[in-house]
Amino acid sequence: MKPIQPLEEEKVFKDPVHNYIHVQDRLIWTLINTPEFQRLRRIRQLGTSYLTFHGAEHSRFSHSLGVYEITRRIISQFERGGYEDWPSEERMVALCAALLHDLGHGPFSHSIEEAFDMNHEEWTCRILLGNTEINRILEEVEPGFAEKVAAVIRKDYEKAIVVNLVSSPLDADRMDYLLRDAYFTGVNYGTIDMDRIIRVLRPHDGRIVVKESGMHAIEDYLMSRYQMYWQVYFHPVTRSSDIVLRHIFQRAKELFDQGYTFKFLPHPLPSLFDGTLNVNEYLLLDEALVQTSFMQWTLEEDEILSDVCSRFMERRLYKYVETELIDLDMIDEIRSEFERAGLHPHYDLEIDFPTDLPYDVFRPGDPKKEKQILLLNRQNKVQEISEVSDVVRSISGIHRGRYHLYFPQEKLERVKNQLSKQVADIFEDKLGPAQMEFEI
Amino acid sequence: MKPIQPLEEEKVFKDPVHNYIHVQDRLIWTLINTPEFQRLRRIRQLGTSYLTFHGAEHSRFSHSLGVYEITRRIISQFERGGYEDWPSEERMVALCAALLHDLGHGPFSHSIEEAFDMNHEEWTCRILLGNTEINRILEEVEPGFAEKVAAVIRKDYEKAIVVNLVSSPLDADRMDYLLRDAYFTGVNYGTIDMDRIIRVLRPHDGRIVVKESGMHAIEDYLMSRYQMYWQVYFHPVTRSSDIVLRHIFQRAKELFDQGYTFKFLPHPLPSLFDGTLNVNEYLLLDEALVQTSFMQWTLEEDEILSDVCSRFMERRLYKYVETELIDLDMIDEIRSEFERAGLHPHYDLEIDFPTDLPYDVFRPGDPKKEKQILLLNRQNKVQEISEVSDVVRSISGIHRGRYHLYFPQEKLERVKNQLSKQVADIFEDKLGPAQMEFEI
């Protein structure tokens, strides 16, 4: 049980967001220095967003340290306050889960998960429990400790408050990414008052609640989050690069399934394609490998593959139009006309509806308890925040999003006169080139 | 001559350092969208510094945009001031040179240059003048325009003031990297008052000088720069990772020269190793390719190569001691004892003297005119800054740096008792493990 000892002297990481990340426990220090955790340096936090916001090159490594640090500060506040509802023996489980929660993310996570039907939380658990250095270190704490951490990740740990700390609408994960993504993209939104939020959090009856007097800080946090989603996470240029990326994965898998001979197909991509990846292979996957493959595939003979790879590497993304004119029938019609005109009905047209995206928007009044933000009033009663806050009610009522059609503009130009007027009109330059490029 | 037209509407990039990068000319916009320029997204600005400062993942792409933006602002100040000494017809050459000055940087630039005897400025010129999209676009401005830009890069352009603007002790390059590297590492130094510096620059008699009243801002800039060098650029942990990196390159080349069969050696690495790289091959080199190779080489049979690659990928860097005890004879003695004890005399010991490093420190009083900072007084006379500023004279007198010995600690531990006392003492824990890890 050695790793749980404190370090002789606190160690720090210099961090642009939290100034310093403080490491006080030998266990945390040792976990950070495993190959599995260091691999997160090679996975970007924001996927393809760097093609929209060139500063957004920050890694899941730095985000994971940030989530750990915020969790450490929250727990330290709980300990200073001496609240009985906080089970202090759970500190180490909570810190490990915070640090390691993103361990299973693959390269360009959301896109690769979609393309290969994978799930990063599952992979996190496989890494925690598999034949890895992380697992060995955790099991040195006490046999079964790795499973405890995995249970927190799976959200079925017996102490619900630990799950709640690491995964809830106000958790350390969200606080870190809002601040970090705002910092590295350079946008002015996302400037939440983290110190104040931490100060008003309270352990209460098996979950984390908010002291009522902190309501305005939470309103501000939710507004910032709302702005970050629309200004950064759902940015149409990022969507466009995500789509190109998904097309690459889809086409490569298609070719692989058809027995196509790749000039370049390094280990462990074959296992990725045929669905037999084991943990050690999975850990070899990183964005360097994926980008190198894309670069080499620009030289492949398959035209579709080499085209989408060049587009990605050279940032020649799909253009888009935003439209209210279409329904599902119309989409079929467009695809047919595209095909007749010699375009590819799938690779040359993608349809996107922003609110279907896999990001979570806070929905006040969600009946699922774990998705609620609860306020604790002076009579020690809890209330769901939207019952009290007009602001929260208001912004939760906002529905946005229209269909976005993504397509390779130069190809469309070539065949435009072969399309029906109705279809051609949809692609009329509603937003125009000024909008199509980065404009934020 | 179309590309020189202004854009219908200014375009912007969101930048965390300068808030917005403004693009007003179609030529600049087109250059940014070439594959050659987009490649800079895959080259980190600070090489291996991200292993010391986890935020330092920013790319040469963002730095190049920053240098362009600062140059644009300086020229715009010159134009508003209506100074006769500024040749306004050179605006476009200057902006292009500013934007493209780092085009030839390779992956982990300083280390790869050292290992393979290359020079990034030379490669920049080869890309500007070779069969590239960049070249085609520049030549559309007017035949010979690419050569003009290359001449600025080579510092032999006929209008010396343009060279001076892009490359001098106060140039846009240095201003951007101080600000940008401070921002992404998170250190508090490097907060120069760029607006003020820009405001006091004056074109004068074929070069850029500083209005005398701006002297204090320049002193502050030089102090910031001094701090950045010692706190960030010369950080011993970064040095350690640079050394591991160089060892990888050296070992791989050694093996290649010996005819070793690599399990993984993607195009164009063979050409890199045998020194036959052409421009198009060079453009395929990026940090993704290099990191992927390192990752795959962890599986190679050559133990030295697989060891240094694992060290780099898992960030198990060499430890170091800082010492005043040694001279060149002693170094030979250490290497011999290492060899006798079964360590590798080269791969298990590297000696470093910080001030030999290839970074430029401003040396006031440098007789080379182009390395001087000149003040312009109210009588329109220029003076070299160290004649006037006590601060500049003082910090220029500072010599620092002691020998640093880098070595794989666990290997040394194993053989320590076979070393003479004199040698063993040198490796005595002068700084101790707390220091060895990141501590800033």
Next chain:
Amino acid sequence: MKPIQPLEEEKVFKDPVHNYIHVQDRLIWTLINTPEFQRLRRIRQLGTSYLTFHGAEHSRFSHSLGVYEITRRIISQFERGGYEDWPSEERMVALCAALLHDLGHGPFSHSIEEAFDMNHEEWTCRILLGNTEINRILEEVEPGFAEKVAAVIRKDYEKAIVVNLVSSPLDADRMDYLLRDAYFTGVNYGTIDMDRIIRVLRPHDGRIVVKESGMHAIEDYLMSRYQMYWQVYFHPVTRSSDIVLRHIFQRAKELFDQGYTFKFLPHPLPSLFDGTLNVNEYLLLDEALVQTSFMQWTLEEDEILSDVCSRFMERRLYKYVETELIDLDMIDEIRSEFERAGLHPHYDLEIDFPTDLPYDVFRPGDPKKEKQILLLNRQNKVQEISEVSDVVRSISGIHRGRYHLYFPQEKLERVKNQLSKQVADIFEDKLGPAQMEFEI
């Protein structure tokens, strides 16, 4: 017409919010150096807010420079864009109006205006047109120039777009105060993206509109503004100090009207009290004079006056309760019970309803054209923003505010048992002492 000449060399003020304030015109420089403008250094921008946020000591002088600077940047953007709808000959009128728009503010402006039925815009015009240095300088530009500036202030200048620039829901005034008040209070809200907003403003058909693609920046601006109102401008502790301040003014005037002999009543307070202030007397009024009077009045014999003055100087403010329990009848009842219990029905109880406060909240859909924010789409059509933006519609629907009762707690404690249960209950510690003190 000399003052309109440019300065030989641009001058700057160092400003924490805009970095530098740039002065290019001799006229602006001369106006800043008048006694009338320098007086604004002695009027705080945020009145009594410094008693809640101790950083908020910034003056109307710095705000006025900021408004000038933003206006300068907007006009400069218009000039660079070469928009025909901007009447470039109006630049100087607009800059002067921006710089001088707050010239007529008195000490603790809102409170003194309420107490003495004055209006700062009216006083601004009297100073512009009266026997002042400001007037002499403006008239040197051309006879009638001062009247032009005054017309802009009065919102009846013939060129409506100039009025719109200086006074509209998106004007330079609001942009500066949001940024400045956020900076000096230290709150995290109010971080609007000013550069972007300036970039999307367009002169159009006699007013300033917003390029449609800038809609999200405006949404963010309106959210920030909303947060600033509730977190800073309507802060109950500030309200409490405003009420104490108003009580001082009211009591002093009451005493003056009754012929009370003040130990201390410096020139020009008698004229303020009897309503005969002329411009030169008005210019002697500043917060130093008012605070000095309050300090000296702590030694007056009138107990009410000396009590409220001590409260203000020593920051012993009224406590408050927030309640939904009362209506107008109940208020009468409370006052009666207070009186019967020996409390003063007026000075010991103040009732406040936040949304009655004199701050302007943006109300989308306001039929008054000059209070609307208009978007300009790519077909060159304008639309009121709430027609397009769900966010704007949502936050505009938010109604907040409940009755706040302010009272001297220690006096109430003494008589609480003489009050009816119904009344006593209202003063029950609903928020409790933790809330009563500064808690943000």
Next chain:
Amino acid sequence: MKPIQPLEEEKVFKDPVHNYIHVQDRLIWTLINTPEFQRLRRIRQLGTSYLTFHGAEHSRFSHSLGVYEITRRIISQFERGGYEDWPSEERMVALCAALLHDLGHGPFSHSIEEAFDMNHEEWTCRILLGNTEINRILEEVEPGFAEKVAAVIRKDYEKAIVVNLVSSPLDADRMDYLLRDAYFTGVNYGTIDMDRIIRVLRPHDGRIVVKESGMHAIEDYLMSRYQMYWQVYFHPVTRSSDIVLRHIFQRAKELFDQGYTFKFLPHPLPSLFDGTLNVNEYLLLDEALVQTSFMQWTLEEDEILSDVCSRFMERRLYKYVETELIDLDMIDEIRSEFERAGLHPHYDLEIDFPTDLPYDVFRPGDPKKEKQILLLNRQNKVQEISEVSDVVRSISGIHRGRYHLYFPQEKLERVKNQLSKQVADIFEDKLGPAQMEFEI
């Protein structure tokens, strides 16, 4: 001994520099709410610097809270580290001394002290020990507690480490003012890494020393401090306003001593002038009173007094020339010529030598132990920093400063032709009007 109890719930002040000031002890809370401490809101931290940097309106109240907060954080670090050399029972004495150390500052402190031969530390002790609310509260802790706090202020408290914490070259006072003054003036210097400095401080053998590995952070701190002195504290425009201010005090006292009848001379100015101020009178002195007097004195009949008062209120400061041409004989000569030409030999000429100013510059190698910065190495030995740091040695060798002559320009212009060529030349426009005004 009630006041020493912790508060039920921590209270906070929102602070732009430290984000939040945390108050955990009832004693601290009660002290902040005394009239004596609230008075510090009416004393500016930076005296007349607001006439140079318009943002610098921040008060000694906010600075005192900041010093308290930093001290709290240092002590909290000591407690977490469990260092034996920190006498934990001294926490409350140290916090009180930190909070109250500036209590005795008068309006425009340095100038008024010089003019009336007062000392703010002495007044701090008189307030601590006199018949004040502060004294009553401190004595409630335990009889003699106020004297303990006063001893710390006087630097003769028996536990030297407490004195050292509150007053040394690295104390909380200096850290707060560098950060705060940089924030409110808006200059880019002064951005010290406070978190890191706090982390490397260690209690050691009766004083505070610095862990050796923190040396670079201290070098950076000393460089920042150096820049702040020359860019802000010694700014010649501020010096000019200080001189005008001193002239006001001198002239008023002269007139008072001559029996002049002031139209306006509020209590307690007569006691200030005749040197009989008692503590309660002293506490009535604030900058509002002083500024109000200046404003009223612009209407006095004495021309010198009314002139210097108008200058101050309207910011018509003295111009200056910087010269190397003069010595003491020459100064006498200038004064004689001034007098012959009808100027006032004293009020129309002031000579200033920046390094004579009362600000403390860190002088490494100072033999006075309490003025040294000591490094603690890994062998637990201490060394004075300049023995180890080249940077510190270098910047300490910098001597700057030339004679500055301050004078009313328009008066000088009138008589310039009556001066000898030698004298007239000195006042030749060496820096010129562009420099004379604010230019930073």
